Amino acid sequence: xxxSIYVDEKMMRALKKxxxxxxxxxxxxxxxxxxxxxxxxxxxWRRRRIKVDxxxxxxFSRDGRGKKRKR
Numbered sequence: 001x002x003x004s005i006y007v008d009e010k011m012m013r014a015l016k017k018x019x020x021x022x023x024x025x026x027x028x029x030x031x032x033x034x035x036x037x038x039x040x041x042x043x044x045w046r047r048r049r050i051k052v053d054x055x056x057x058x059x060f061s062r063d064g065r066g067k068k069r070k071r
Contacts (some may be wrong), residue, residue, distance in 0.1 A: 005030075011059060018056065033057055 007015065019029035036057050 011056075014056065 015026055015029055022029065024032070033056050035059045039059070
């Protein structure tokens with residue numbers, strides 16, 4: 001399956017650098033980020049919230065979007 005995403009220049013440079021550091025292609029790097037994000041989502045879905053400290057995973061995450069929770 002193909003999906004098109006638009007990434008700004010700063011994020012693309014970070015993706016390329018990280019992919020090179022990990023000996024991966026940019027495509028493989030994005031797949032890895034999406035996979036990690038889904039693992040995080042599934043854990044959250046099961047009511048176990050984990051904290052993601054990876055800036056690229058956070059960049060593709062939807063945690064900061066949408067309605068704010070009431071406290």
